Amino acid sequence: MADLVRAIDMPLTMDFLAVSSYGDSQKTSGEVELIKDLRLPIAGRHVIVVEDIVDTGITINYLLRMLEARQPASLKIAALLSKPSRRQIEVPIHYLGFEIEDAFVYGYGLDRSQFDRNLPFITSQA
């Protein structure tokens, strides 16, 4: 996120929410839990949701529905990684870094049972 915003040369605000459906597992529970909501209202604002990875699509689908109800001026999705072969729900990704194969990846913000987010690279399990 810090790397991304440093590359955007226009006035912007950042806010954070936290959802979880994997917990410590490498398999989705299928149920998205809202852990922490946004601090600020988004009505009338142009909003880009920044995700590390879109896997089954369940999380982004949940966020799109939740945030659309708040009536932003526009709502776009940016994701660093996408695993299209794993999709259970079709979701739009307006800005995408890389499509990847079906492997559990971690590092550079992505967790493996909550650890390894601090690795300065992305890797996958053998």
Ligand SMILES: O=P(O)(O)OC[C@H]1O[C@H](OP(=O)(O)OP(=O)(O)O)[C@H](O)[C@@H]1O
């Ligand atoms: O497309 P999906 O199959 O829904 O998976 C993508 C989501 O999974 C990860 O969050 P996760 O639920 O693992 O959050 P957590 O690590 O905080 O539990 C990731 O950060 C995405 O938000």
Ligand code: HPA
């Ligand atoms: O491959 C993954 N790695 C880390 N978290 C994830 N959440 C969904 N897929 C992944």
